[in-house]
Amino acid sequence: MPDLTINFCGVRSPNPFWLASGPPTNSAYQIMRAFDAGWGGAVWKTIGEPIINTASRYGSIDLKNERMMGLNNIELISDRPVEDNLREIAEVKKRFPQHTVIASLMVESKRATWHDIVRRAEDAGADLLELNFGCPHGMSERGMGAAVGQVPEYATMITGWVKEVSRTPLIVKLTPNVTDIAHMAAAAKAGGADAVSLVNTFNSIVSIDIDTYAPRPSVAGLGSHGGYCGPAVKPIALHMVSSVAKHADIPISGIGGIGNWRDAVEFMLLGSTSVQVCTAAMHYGFRIVRDMIDGLENYLDEKGFSSAMELVGKSVPRIEDWGNLDLNYKIIARIDAQKCIGCNLCYIACEDGAHQCIRVEERPQGDLRHGGLPKHVPHILEDECVGCNLCALVCPVPDCISMVEINKDHQPMSWKQLQEARGKNPQCSNEELLHGKAAGRST
Amino acid sequence: MLKEPAPKLPLEQLEKNFADINPPLTAAQALEEGSRCLFCHDAPCIKACPTGIDVPHFIRQIITGNLRGSARTILEANILGQSCARVCPTSVLCEGACVLNAEGKKPVEIGRLQRYAVDPVIARGTQLFKPGTPNGYRVALIGAGPASLSCAAELRKRGYQTVIFDSNPQPGGLNTYGIAAYKMRARDVAMEVEMVRSLGVEIRSGVTIGKAVSVAELERDYDATFIGVGLGETEDLRIPGEDLAGCRDALSFIEETKSKSFDQVQVAKRVAVIGAGNTAIDVVTAARRLGAEEVYMVYRRSPEEMSAFDYEYELAKKDTVAFVWQAQPVRVVDGSGDRAGHVQALECVRTQRGPKDTRGRSSFVPVPGTEFRLDVGMVVKALGQKRKLEFLQAIPNLELANGCIVVDPQTMQTRNPRYFAGGDCVNGGGEVVDAVAHGKKAALGIHHVLESVAGRKAATTSQV
Numbered sequence: 024m025p026d027l028t029i030n031f032c033g034v035r036s037p038n039p040f041w042l043a044s045g046p047p048t049n050s051a052y053q054i055m056r057a058f059d060a061g062w063g064g065a066v067w068k069t070i071g072e073p074i075i076n077t078a079s080r081y082g083s084i085d086l087k088n089e090r091m092m093g094l095n096n097i098e099l100i101s102d103r104p105v106e107d108n109l110r111e112i113a114e115v116k117k118r119f120p121q122h123t124v125i126a127s128l129m130v131e132s133k134r135a136t137w138h139d140i141v142r143r144a145e146d147a148g149a150d151l152l153e154l155n156f157g158c159p160h161g162m163s164e165r166g167m168g169a170a171v172g173q174v175p176e177y178a179t180m181i182t183g184w185v186k187e188v189s190r191t192p193l194i195v196k197l198t199p200n201v202t203d204i205a206h207m208a209a210a211a212k213a214g215g216a217d218a219v220s221l222v223n224t225f226n227s228i229v230s231i232d233i234d235t236y237a238p239r240p241s242v243a244g245l246g247s248h249g250g251y252c253g254p255a256v257k258p259i260a261l262h263m264v265s266s267v268a269k270h271a272d273i274p275i276s277g278i279g280g281i282g283n284w285r286d287a288v289e290f291m292l293l294g295s296t297s298v299q300v301c302t303a304a305m306h307y308g309f310r311i312v313r314d315m316i317d318g319l320e321n322y323l324d325e326k327g328f329s330s331a332m333e334l335v336g337k338s339v340p341r342i343e344d345w346g347n348l349d350l351n352y353k354i355i356a357r358i359d360a361q362k363c364i365g366c367n368l369c370y371i372a373c374e375d376g377a378h379q380c381i382r383v384e385e386r387p388q389g390d391l392r393h394g395g396l397p398k399h400v401p402h403i404l405e406d407e408c409v410g411c412n413l414c415a416l417v418c419p420v421p422d423c424i425s426m427v428e429i430n431k432d433h434q435p436m437s438w439k440q441l442q443e444a445r446g447k448n449p450q451c452s453n454e455e456l457l458h459g460k461a462a463g464r465s466t
Numbered sequence: 467m468l469k470e471p472a473p474k475l476p477l478e479q480l481e482k483n484f485a486d487i488n489p490p491l492t493a494a495q496a497l498e499e500g501s502r503c504l505f506c507h508d509a510p511c512i513k514a515c516p517t518g519i520d521v522p523h524f525i526r527q528i529i530t531g532n533l534r535g536s537a538r539t540i541l542e543a544n545i546l547g548q549s550c551a552r553v554c555p556t557s558v559l560c561e562g563a564c565v566l567n568a569e570g571k572k573p574v575e576i577g578r579l580q581r582y583a584v585d586p587v588i589a590r591g592t593q594l595f596k597p598g599t600p601n602g603y604r605v606a607l608i609g610a611g612p613a614s615l616s617c618a619a620e621l622r623k624r625g626y627q628t629v630i631f632d633s634n635p636q637p638g639g640l641n642t643y644g645i646a647a648y649k650m651r652a653r654d655v656a657m658e659v660e661m662v663r664s665l666g667v668e669i670r671s672g673v674t675i676g677k678a679v680s681v682a683e684l685e686r687d688y689d690a691t692f693i694g695v696g697l698g699e700t701e702d703l704r705i706p707g708e709d710l711a712g713c714r715d716a717l718s719f720i721e722e723t724k725s726k727s728f729d730q731v732q733v734a735k736r737v738a739v740i741g742a743g744n745t746a747i748d749v750v751t752a753a754r755r756l757g758a759e760e761v762y763m764v765y766r767r768s769p770e771e772m773s774a775f776d777y778e779y780e781l782a783k784k785d786t787v788a789f790v791w792q793a794q795p796v797r798v799v800d801g802s803g804d805r806a807g808h809v810q811a812l813e814c815v816r817t818q819r820g821p822k823d824t825r826g827r828s829s830f831v832p833v834p835g836t837e838f839r840l841d842v843g844m845v846v847k848a849l850g851q852k853r854k855l856e857f858l859q860a861i862p863n864l865e866l867a868n869g870c871i872v873v874d875p876q877t878m879q880t881r882n883p884r885y886f887a888g889g890d891c892v893n894g895g896g897e898v899v900d901a902v903a904h905g906k907k908a909a910l911g912i913h914h915v916l917e918s919v920a921g922r923k924a925a926t927t928s929q930v
């Protein structure tokens with residue numbers, strides 16, 4: 024069996040699956056249930072001066088039948104006394120010494136206050152600390168959370184204060200509500216952070232009730248912008264993780280829309296050593312980790328990896344600047360008429376939304392599968408197809424439209440190389456340059 | 467030879483008639499169907515499955531693309547998950563319990579999803595489990611039906627040496643010889659049996675315990691014995707003419723459809739089937755699909771009393787079978803001339819509702835003077851199966867109730883502590899999944915008893 028244990032800044036965790044700071048990690052009772060279910064670690068619901076929450080707190084969007092594709096919340100940090108949280112951290116560590124407990128912290132931006140909370144969290148036995156510089160609502164109005172995480176100098180300064188007293192490795196949790204997240208990661212690193220976790224939630228208004236005009240979630244008819252998370256944010260989070268992995272040399276705990284082992288593998292391939300989950304655990308409970316563990320094990324096994332750590336960052340070099348992509352790589356769509364069910368979605372997508380390269384024609388004589396239906400099938404005008412993918416994306420039948428490479432032994436040339444070639448051969452057209460017709464082309 | 471056989475259908479047509487009634491799902495269908503599962507907490511479908519398969523979990527594993535994990539989830543709980551996916555009466559088990567029913571929606575097609583997950587693993591012979599470290603104990607199992615196969619697999623995982631004895635040439639019990647061909651073919655069963663065998667279960671086919679090998683020999687050579695002998699032959703009609711050519715029992719007829727090429731199975735042009743249980747349905751549908759033109763299902767009581775499941779009844783209706791309710795067979799009529807000695811007709815008498823019996827069931831009494839005949843060339847008895855009394859009584863100190871073996875429901879141990887039992891010989895005739903559940907429970911019972919007797923620590927389950 025492949026080894027799922029990870030080493031995160033020197034801390035060994037039984038597996039890369041951690042619960043993110045949030046409602047599922049509000050108490051020892053929950054975290055112990057989670058560890059029993061198989062989670063390798065948990066980031067405690069952010070500890071700080073207890074707050075008062077509103078009702079309601081959550082709103083969400085559905086996608087047809089699928090509930091909670093995106094979740095929005097206006098909840099603040101822990102509403103429980105600091106002592107209670109710290110005492111419970113100690114209890115959990117006593118019962119689960121091998122599991123990773125991370126104390127998430129957020130206090131007023133005063134040096135002494137930070138020193139105090141860091142010392143107490145470490146005394147309670149936390150394996151790692153996570154500074155919540157990300158909460159985008161409520162706390163930021165009080166000068167905490169995103170108010171710190173959006174200003175690099177503040178982030179560096181407070182991280183520095185914490186490092187003055189901390190003994191355990193330090194994670195800084197980043198807010199995605201910034202222009203360049205890699206810059207914020209660098210700021211945290213400059214302050215001494217050992218790792219970063221990302222992303223926290225995105226500023227959002229999840230919906231408006233068009234009958235009452237009140238936003239959701241509604242607190243007595245009023246609302247406030249909240250933090251958005253869940254499956255809907257995964258692609259944005261993946262980009263942010265890859266950007267930090269590429270531009271800031273620092274261990275990453277990946278967060279944002281992770282619900283199963285596949286999502287986790289993607290985050291790991293883009294540089295996350297551990298992954299954190301909040302919404303999916305809120306939706307289905309801790310039990311989802313069973314398939315995350317089993318699925319990851321089977322995946323590693325099938326791919327011939329002996330340890331989960333081997334995945335970390337494997338796809339990072341595959342994320343390149345656009346200017347380095349090969350302009351001579353050509354693929355076109357091909358439709359398998361045997362699989363086509365005749366919905367014609369590809370046709371209309373290409374006709375109205377792309378490059379008008381699909382024609383619908385009568386099915387060839389004698390091809391009467393599907394009980395003689397559909398009578399008409401689309402086919403690609405191969406000379407016109409630009410290989411954009413749209414038809415394959417809208418097609419509801421798996422493997423019916425595939426994208427095939429047409430000039431396998433072409434000479435690659437990127438946009439950057441094209442610029443270079445043009446410099447040397449200003450008289451040549453793009454076509455000539457791309458196809459190497461110009462003499463003295465650099466390769 | 468039948469005197470008035472049904473016109474022969476080409477084999478190709480016959481194969482079509484017996485094609486899978488629940489064809490496998492494609493990947494796209496499985497994804498769509500699986501996505502309908504709500505992933506309930508403490509899900510009712512799990513409780514409705516006699517083997518307690520974690521249904522929402524295995525469906526989630528299908529959705530996440532962890533097909534191997536999904537198959538393991540299923541087979542860990544139910545080693546015959548492949549058979550069960552095809553033959554379980556899901557509408558009264560897991561799918562009947564699906565919460566979507568309560569919302570007026572179609573339940574998730576759990577059986578077909580289960581098949582989707584398990585089939586590739588069985589077909590490829592992927593080894594999901596490995597035998598436990600040998601613990602020195604030997605267990606004999608009588609019968610190679612679902613009960614014994616499940617018991618033996620579970621014992622192997624714990625390191626027991628297991629030997630199954632079966633009288634039939636092929637293992638599998640009624641899975642191989644009884645279940646309707648359009649649900650499952652003998653070749654499907656063979657692959658599943660192979661998986662059990664590959665765990666190190668030894669199967670000795672063609673060996674009848676009580677004949678070739680005695681019960682005493684088993685006692686001498688093994689530490690415990692599991693009895694999974696199922697039930698016996700079909701009950702007799704006890705009416706005149708029963709021994710005429712063309713009057714036969716349901717099980718041997720179905721067995722032919724399972725073990726011969728369909729064009730080798732004889733069926734008459736007109737057939738009467740007596741009984742209204744699931745077996746009777748299997749016979750009428752088989753007869754129609756083999757080419758019989760008129761098939762009567764003759765039952766002494768009314769549709770309300772019929773023991774066949776609703777969906778089985780629907781199947782028979784779709785196959786355009788004529789139901790003859792409240793008719794009691796009185797005589798199988800002999801033919802004359804060159805049909806002498808052969809079935810010519812079935813004579814019945816109408817019944818009417820009589821007084822209720824002590825259990826509140828209506829009795830049905832013949833109405834004199836209402837005799838009538840069904841002109842048929844074949845009569846099939848589908849009246850339920852006899853108990854294996856002779857065999858069971860030969861085992862010392864077994865306690866029987868109604869011909870079924872009495873066991874401790876927790877351990878499946880019989881009154882004779884050396885013996886454990888499960889399946890049809892205990893419940894008097896249930897489903898495959900019940901037999902599997904019994905076998906599994908018995909394995910744990912055997913493990914518990916042998917371990918506590920000797921105080922030896924047996925190896926625990928392990929996986930690859």
Ligand SMILES: Cc1cc2nc3c(=O)[nH]c(=O)nc-3n(C[C@H](O)[C@H](O)[C@H](O)COP(=O)(O)OP(=O)(O)OC[C@H]3O[C@@H](n4cnc5c(N)ncnc54)[C@H](O)[C@@H]3O)c2cc1C
Pocket residue numbers: 553554555608609610611612613614631632633634637638639640641644645646649673674675676694695696697717720744745748857888889890891895896897898899901
């Ligand atoms: C016609 C028919 C259709 C059915 N259809 C379905 C269905 O669709 N779905 C479903 O879930 N269930 C169905 N069942 C029920 C199901 O087949 C049984 O409940 C199940 O097979 C019982 O398993 P078992 O292991 O107890 O016994 P069996 O499957 O009966 O196996 C017993 C085995 O023991 C062997 N044996 C008996 N005596 C001896 C001996 N002395 N020595 C050696 N070997 C011996 C027999 O040869 C046989 O192989 C059907 C049953 C019948 C009869």
Ligand SMILES: Cc1cc2nc3c(=O)[nH]c(=O)nc-3n(C[C@H](O)[C@H](O)[C@H](O)COP(=O)(O)O)c2cc1C
Pocket residue numbers: 043044045046068069094095096098099100101127155157158196222223224251252253254256278279280281299300301302303
């Ligand atoms: C209701 C709710 C409360 C949250 N509270 C906190 C918190 O107290 N501290 C924190 O760092 N992040 C908090 N988060 C953010 C999550 O830890 C996580 O970063 C975010 O939800 C993205 O992950 P997901 O898509 O798996 O939910 C909260 C999220 C939700 C939904």
Ligand code: SF4
Pocket residue numbers: none
């Ligand atoms: S989940 Fe429902 S019951 Fe539980 S606290 Fe929220 S609103 Fe109340």
